[in-house]
Amino acid sequence: MWMVEILKLVSIKSCILVFTSILITSTVLLTVLGYLQSLYNIYEEIAYPEVFREKPVVVVSSYALAPFTSLVSTDVLKNMLKDAQDVEYIFYQILAIVYINNSRAVIVRGIEAKDLKIIADYRIIDGRDIDEYCFYCIWVGKNIAEELNIRVGDIIVLSSPFLSIPLILRVSGIIDAGYPYNYELLSSISLAQSIRGVARGYVSMAVVVFSSREDYLVFAERLGLHRDRMSLMERAIVALKYIGREIRPHIYEHMTEMLVSRLGLPRDIYILISFATAFIMSIGLYMIGQSIATINSHNLEVLYEQGVSSIKIKISLAIVLAIFIATSIKLSLIATRMLSNIISLTIVGYPLKVAISKDILLATSIYILFFTLIGLAMVKIHGYREETI
Amino acid sequence: MGNSLRALIHTFLALLAIFLRSRVFILFVISISLPIAIATVLSSSIATLYRQTELVLDLYSRQSSVYVDMPSYSNCTVIRVLYLDILYRDKNFTIQMHSIDNLNIYREITGIRISKQMKNGYKYFLSIGRGVAELYGIDVGSDIAVCIEGYCINRTVVALHDGNGYLGYIAITSGIDGYGHTVNFCRSYHNYAIRSIVEDLGKSIESIAGFLSIATVAPYLIAVYLAIDRVWNLYRDEVTVLYNMGLDRISLKLCFYLAVLSIACIGILYGVSVGVVALHIGLWILKLLGVYMFTISLPTFSSLMIPITINLLTITLSVAIIIGRTGDGF
Numbered sequence: 001m002w003m004v005e006i007l008k009l010v011s012i013k014s015c016i017l018v019f020t021s022i023l024i025t026s027t028v029l030l031t032v033l034g035y036l037q038s039l040y041n042i043y044e045e046i047a048y049p050e051v052f053r054e055k056p057v058v059v060v061s062s063y064a065l066a067p068f069t070s071l072v073s074t075d076v077l078k079n080m081l082k083d084a085q086d087v088e089y090i091f092y093q094i095l096a097i098v099y100i101n102n103s104r105a106v107i108v109r110g111i112e113a114k115d116l117k118i119i120a121d122y123r124i125i126d127g128r129d130i131d132e133y134c135f136y137c138i139w140v141g142k143n144i145a146e147e148l149n150i151r152v153g154d155i156i157v158l159s160s161p162f163l164s165i166p167l168i169l170r171v172s173g174i175i176d177a178g179y180p181y182n183y184e185l186l187s188s189i190s191l192a193q194s195i196r197g198v199a200r201g202y203v204s205m206a207v208v209v210f211s212s213r214e215d216y217l218v219f220a221e222r223l224g225l226h227r228d229r230m231s232l233m234e235r236a237i238v239a240l241k242y243i244g245r246e247i248r249p250h251i252y253e254h255m256t257e258m259l260v261s262r263l264g265l266p267r268d269i270y271i272l273i274s275f276a277t278a279f280i281m282s283i284g285l286y287m288i289g290q291s292i293a294t295i296n297s298h299n300l301e302v303l304y305e306q307g308v309s310s311i312k313i314k315i316s317l318a319i320v321l322a323i324f325i326a327t328s329i330k331l332s333l334i335a336t337r338m339l340s341n342i343i344s345l346t347i348v349g350y351p352l353k354v355a356i357s358k359d360i361l362l363a364t365s366i367y368i369l370f371f372t373l374i375g376l377a378m379v380k381i382h383g384y385r386e387e388t389i
Numbered sequence: 390m391g392n393s394l395r396a397l398i399h400t401f402l403a404l405l406a407i408f409l410r411s412r413v414f415i416l417f418v419i420s421i422s423l424p425i426a427i428a429t430v431l432s433s434s435i436a437t438l439y440r441q442t443e444l445v446l447d448l449y450s451r452q453s454s455v456y457v458d459m460p461s462y463s464n465c466t467v468i469r470v471l472y473l474d475i476l477y478r479d480k481n482f483t484i485q486m487h488s489i490d491n492l493n494i495y496r497e498i499t500g501i502r503i504s505k506q507m508k509n510g511y512k513y514f515l516s517i518g519r520g521v522a523e524l525y526g527i528d529v530g531s532d533i534a535v536c537i538e539g540y541c542i543n544r545t546v547v548a549l550h551d552g553n554g555y556l557g558y559i560a561i562t563s564g565i566d567g568y569g570h571t572v573n574f575c576r577s578y579h580n581y582a583i584r585s586i587v588e589d590l591g592k593s594i595e596s597i598a599g600f601l602s603i604a605t606v607a608p609y610l611i612a613v614y615l616a617i618d619r620v621w622n623l624y625r626d627e628v629t630v631l632y633n634m635g636l637d638r639i640s641l642k643l644c645f646y647l648a649v650l651s652i653a654c655i656g657i658l659y660g661v662s663v664g665v666v667a668l669h670i671g672l673w674i675l676k677l678l679g680v681y682m683f684t685i686s687l688p689t690f691s692s693l694m695i696p697i698t699i700n701l702l703t704i705t706l707s708v709a710i711i712i713g714r715t716g717d718g719f
Contacts, residue, residue: 017615020611020612021612024608024609024611024612027608028424028427028604028605028608028609031601031604031605032427032601032604032605035597035600035601039597097586098582098586099581099582099585099586099589102456102457102458102585104589105585105586105589105590134483135485135520135555135558136472136483136485136558136559155470155570155572157457157572159454159456159457159581159582159585160582161580161582161583161586163454163555163582164454164455164500165454165455165498165499165500165552165555165556165574166455166456166457166574166582167555168470168485168570168572170472170485193554194554194555194558195555197554271671272434272668272671272672273430273431273434273671274671275667275670275671275674276427276430276664276667276668276670276671277427277430277667279667279670279671280423280426280427280430280663280664280667281423281427283419283423283663284419284423287415287416287419291416339604343600345593345596345597345600346593347590347593347594347597348589348590348593352597
């Protein structure tokens with residue numbers, strides 16, 4: 001009953017003010033973190049085929065981390081996999097970043113048609129199917145073709161950072177293969193090797209799909225990756241580092257040490273922004289937590305003088321804050337997703353949408369609740385007098 | 390004049406003092422400082438990114454490359470790109486052919502090497518890339534049929550050339566006009582592709598950061614308006630006293646605006662400082678976690694200009710609306 005009595009004294013105006021502040025803060029926080037998460041995940045989106053997301057998959061890449069600069073020998077891979085049991089499927093792909101028609105950067109994916117058929121049930125909108133023997137042919141993803149107004153038979157010029165001369169290629173087909181392939185150029189493996197400036201026998205990465213999780217863990221252990229860490233990661237990028245003739249596998253988590261590998265996008269900047277944003281927001285949340293008590297200080301002090309303990313007052317206000325936070329997070333999520341659909345942001349041609357995972361949502365909710373309640377806990381209910389208002 | 394200026398300064402200082410002592414001051418400063426601090430973090434990150442990309446570009450700055458551009462530059466050569474069907478013995482395949490006017494300039498620009506060549510006695514130059522030649526067993530002196538749009542002519546292969554993967558799969562000839570596309574190959578004294586890609590990536594990241602800065606500042610603008618509204622209510626009694634003492638309305642409104650603006654400037658400076666401190670705290674945490682990190686660049690004024698301008702404009706507009714709404718009622 002005491003709780004109802006306390007809450008009756010909290011003014012509606014102060015509730016609106018505090019709720020609006022929490023709503024604004026959580027929306028800003030989720031927008032910033034959502035976009036950062038989306039940027040952070042872009043490598044995985046490009047490297048991991050959606051169709052294998054639920055399967056135990058090892059992506060073998062090189063120490064370069066960024067798929068556009070990674071280089072792995074297929075012979076080394078075959079050697080590594082020679083004793084591996086129950087490999088369901090393995091395919092190679094080459095990813096290269098190029099500059100198209102003097103206009104913008106785009107990714108070229110070299111892949112065999114049969115592999116593309118498995119990872120993305122593509123269809124040819126115009127032109128002919130991917131032909132691995134054509135050395136001057138390129139296939140263009142649907143969205144990029146629309147954006148750059150490219151048609152079958154057009155000549156496109158690709159400038160590759162790994163070649164000293166531009167490549168002049170003929171558009172042989174427009175492909176609809178879904179995300180992310182619709183935002184890329186697709187070519188035969190041999191042409192992509194030429195664009196990437198590497199000899200035959202080298203690829204950017206290999207995707208190894210295992211029949212069972214047990215085989216996947218056995219394989220990972222053989223590479224020197226600990227079972228307990230692998231179970232946390234669910235899937236892994238094994239990066240091979242060539243040290244002389246020795247090859248050392250590194251697991252994905254260690255890769256943050258490698259910041260800019262030639263043209264790799266520095267991921268740590270995103271982590272740093274997240275840290276800094278969280279720190280700044282904590283100051284705001286602390287003050288919001290305090291404000292629900294300070295705005296109603298006159299009424300609350302009267303209550304205190306009538307014998308209601310400050311702990312009871314703070315518990316009641318904490319419940320109000322918790323309800324406000326839960327509601328505002330829900331509303332912020334809707335607002336952030338709506339904003340993401342309206343605003344078009346791209347990176348290397350890929351559209352960037354807000355990605356808020358359950359983990360981020362939970363962490364953000366706990367973070368907001370924690371700092372707001374800390375703010376509330378630090379307020380002195382008794383003896384509090386506003387000086388000027 | 391002197392007296393009225395002194396009165397103005399005193400009024401401004403009096404309003405500033407009241408403002409600084411009130412709790413609204415904190416609300417007002419937070420609603421300005423927090424978004425500016427986040428915008429500073431984003432801006433500093435972009436500045437750091439640019440510094441890193443400069444390092445990448447420096448590494449590749451000494452590499453020359455070829456790019457496609459208008460033919461107006463002296464270091465350019467025009468080539469005609471055709472796709473031809475080749476008939477050789479019982480084999481039939483398509484090849485990309487570069488029809489050129491001057492072999493020496495073409496060689497200089499593309500860096501191809503003629504590895505084998507007939508000495509004399511040919512009318513038209515025709516060189517086949519070694520990659521294709523090895524694939525189809527073509528050698529210098531081989532007679533091949535070259536077909537364009539169903540019309541075939543016989544030519545003799547007079548040379549074989551080496552180049553990187555792509556150039557090893559094309560044919561080079563002279564004297565074919567009227568077909569295909571013309572392209573201008575120009576020599577650049579830096580790595581054109583790397584520079585272009587890095588700049589393009591930089592622009593993408595900058596636009597994302599710019600959007601996030603505005604998205605951060607925008608919701609707080611409502612809080613700025615509400616805070617100014619509260620400040621105005623707080624000032625009312627004091628303003629009435631000052632008005633009754635003989636100060637005119639315009640001077641009072643001006644002093645109020647200047648007081649709010651001064652606090653806003655402090656809030657902006659405070660926000661920038663918090664942003665820089667927060668970045669360094671983030672950097673320190675990352676180092677503590679064992680993640681190697683580069684030195685953070687300070688934010689550039691140009692990148693912070695938009696959020697700061699938005700803030701100052703909102704303050705000006707809010708003051709105008711709030712004073713206008715009140716009219717002459719004090």
